[in-house]
Amino acid sequence: MGNRLSKIYTKTGDNGTTGLGDGSRVAKDNLRVEAYGTVDELNSVVGLLRAELADTHTMQPLLSRIQHELFDLGGELCIPNFILIKEDAITRLENAIDNFNENLPPLKDFILPAGGKAASTCHVARSVCRRAERRVYSLSQQEPVSPLALQYLNRLSDYLFVSARILAREHGGSEVLWQRS
16 A cells, blocks of 8 residues: 555645545534544544553453444445445454453442443543444434444443453452442
């Protein structure tokens, strides 16, 4: 592949529009741009989570794969009627959730987004993931979106929740339970 980004600034967005992957231009607050922009934000937070973990941590390989899949999802959302996320990505997340859940005690209370820096970062990723899911859902109400995109984000937020529980135990020893007022 050649040098695709030879010039970072193009000035084409100075009027409040941006280009989609199919060459069309839309407003920067377009639902499609908001959806893939939030997926990009999520990818950044997953990168921050990875930076909190040792390179040899058992979660690193799947988190790396998730970052690539999120980049694919952003591309899918950037190009109308384009599909990159496949069923196996969802299955992979479900298998990871099932494996993690085997070693966790059942939930009896709500958990606060805390439990150490890595667990807290994972909770931030989870909440951004939920927002991305809401943005993609809003887009799907106006334009065609692959149902797998929504399923992937839904499963990913579940994976991040369970991962936060695991990380709280690894780095702080416990989860922080919500105490009713």
